[in-house]
């Protein structure tokens with residue numbers, strides 16, 4: 036296999052932002068001597084950035100990752116609880132402030148995404164907690180005059196001679212000791228909490244309306260802001276008539292900011308009315324003449340061009356000549372918005388040279404950097420208070436709203452809450468890129484795919500990600516240098532064929548002895564971003580519906596055919612086998628048909644069977660069986676919930692998701708024309724988790740990619756129509 | 767000045783009468799459990815009970831609730847005294863991001879008040895106005911049906927605890 040392989044996970048390192056290279060020598064998290072942002076209770080034992088134990092035995096866990104629904108407080112809290120030997124439900128979980136100790140080891144910055152949290156923290160946080168437990172035992176031995184070897188722990192207490200002593204009792208002595216670096220970890224057989232189901236730690240708050248999101252924060256003197264942005268992304272303001280807006284009751288300020296015009300008022304409703312009353316004129320940009328049809332035409336031209344080979348293996352041409360059957364198809368996937376249910380928002384207070392930002396974000400360190408860059412306040416005088424996220428899906432890694440609120444707060448001198456409307460969210464988002472894909476594949480008499488030639492055309496996410504992230508990650512670096520770096524990255528990635536996010540999932544899963552993968556970048560200046568499962572969200576559709584067609588050509592069932600082509604992928608092979616066994620047991624009612632698909636992403640393997648009917652041209656998904664191998668399932672019930680959720684998210688895309696451009700403007704605006712799957716359309720889901728000894732792999736995203744092709748394959752069984760365009764629409 | 771009853775307490779506001787009830791409850795009366803998701807009556811995140819009916823309050827001007835009884839998620843139950851639906855939601859780990867769940871629970875509570883033992887189709891119908899972007903539908907449905915079943919078994923009704931959970935009320 037030739038070609039450079041740059042993964043999204045490692046893109047910061049690979050692009051040289053971390054560890055020298057493109058931008059040399061800047062630390063991403065500022066001065067490492069900065070104190071850890073914990074607020075110690077008097078007399079508490081604070082052994083590290085993650086754990087605090089008070090004299091009255093309350094254990095606080097500073098969670099380094101953000102909670103967007105994926106259950107990370109429970110998942111990471113379980114790791115802490117397991118090795119510290121306390122009941123996870125007794126943990127007091129708080130979201131960590133910004134500090135290098137809380138970095139995501141894979142990202143080199145404090146970020147949550149890429150289905151990475153349990154994988155990257157599985158050993159680290161267990162070790163942190165095991166070391167703390169060890170030091171508590173040491174302190175107990177001293178305080179009780181006992182031999183350390185005679186002491187045990189149980190649910191937050193040291194047991195000595197059958198007597199229980201809460202950990203907190205030893206906080207003072209523990210404080211004077213140095214923690215070991217590698218206290219022994221529990222072996223799997225000793226786990227009390229890992230691998231067991233229990234109620235999510237945030238379930239109570241989230242069932243009683245008491246969980247706090249960014250939108251719920253109020254500070255004294257706070258004013259409300261709304262922003263009017265150009266309908267065409269990237270167009271700057273030329274002029275604005277503010278007179279009508281200024282006359283609306285409660286409006287206090289109207290300020291021009293980099294993304295448009297902001298109105299500030301005493302109440303949100305006033306700001307919302309006023310922003311609609313603004314009369315702005317925007318500059319004309321190239322995107323302004325782009326329609327969806329043109330995008331498709333540009334892609335169609337590019338897909339037939341002989342260019343863009345990324346990787347080759349084996350000899351593709353002879354493999355096609357020798358194949359028993361050859362198929363060639365094109366596949367389309369549209370732009371999509373993330374539409375988390377909580378629209379973008381933040382609260383910012385700047386007072387006496389100190390800034391406090393409250394927001395639910397996938398990148399608190401970048402948020403801090405943006406506040407610093409746009410306010411001139413040094414990072415050490417900025418506090419980021421992470422809240423719960425009302426959904427993330429990748430959207431909350433892009434922080435335009437933080438730039439906006441900082442500009443507004445600086446211009447007005449007021450504490451501000453900025454809230455985007457749903458229309459802002461759909462029309463001014465950062466999108467899952469549209470894609471045109473072509474696959475040509477050959478299969479031999481034995482049902483082995485011998486040749487696989489795949490190509491994708493569309494925009495690349497990586498250059499835009501750098502453009503969005505660098506200003507926040509490197510707040511101390513002048514804009515001119517950032518722009519130069521972004522310019523370099525545009526040249527590197529923009530014309531570059533190997534933005535792994537663009538083609539991931541198109542070719543890796545099966546044992547193709549001869550293959551060729553190509554990519555042609557065609558840009559229309561539409562803002563792009565990671566969207567749950569990223570490239571896999573569309574490549575799986577092309578790959579898995581093609582595999583179904585090939586199976587049919589080979590005269591094999593969809594399961595048997597995939598099994599024959601995954602001999603070198605034992606984990607994927609196994610989920611296919613197990614899902615196949617379930618499929619055999621399924622007895623679809625009259626008029627219902629089954630479809631199968633499997634996919635590997637974020638190191639996790641998933642196979643799904645969809646039970647579908649088609650009535651009066653309507654596709655209805657009744658049931659989905661989902662088999663997943665994600666290594667150790669730290670909390671199996673949350674793994675199930677993530678599979679259920681990813682299936683629904685993927686079904687929304689499969690059945691409804693579509694954004695269109697006219698004159699560069701997104702035509703959709705709210706849930707009436709960008710519909711989200713509702714309960715009356717949602718299937719029953721059964722999740723089967725493969726028992727595994729291997730370390731945890733991704734869970735938040737891998738449930739999504741197989742669902743669209745599984746449904747499309749079932750639709751073929753039901754109607755004989757092969758659907759190769761998303762969203763799925765019957766002829 | 768508009769007057770109505772919020773979780774059992776009489777409240778008054780001089781907010782612009784066209785302000786949607788959602789913003790009056792959230793920003794004037796500081797009850798943050800009801801959420802904003804679309805502002806167009808399409809997602810159900812803002813659902814409250816108006817005289818016992820589940821209503822989308824992001825499109826309900828506050829002048830329309832003059833004299834009416836409003837119940838929010840905070841009035842339905844509290845962490846110390848949960849409505850049976852809230853208890854089921856917690857026990858069954860229904861929420862993911864949690865943002866839609868106040869609205870889901872308010873819609874479900876109104877349904878069960880009306881129809882204590884709904885069929886699955888009736889649940890689908892009644893809940894179709896509430897979007898969960900995280901896709902918790904399997905669990906939401908299961909939790910509602912489990913409460914309906916328990917109520918049928920215990921026959922103790924579902925009268926909720928309207929004891930107000932109100933911070934200091936401004937007028």
Ligand code: FES
Nearest residue numbers: 803804809810824
């Ligand atoms: S916010 Fe009221 S229905 Fe969506």
Ligand code: FES
Nearest residue numbers: 863864866899900
């Ligand atoms: S739990 Fe996130 S929107 Fe429902």
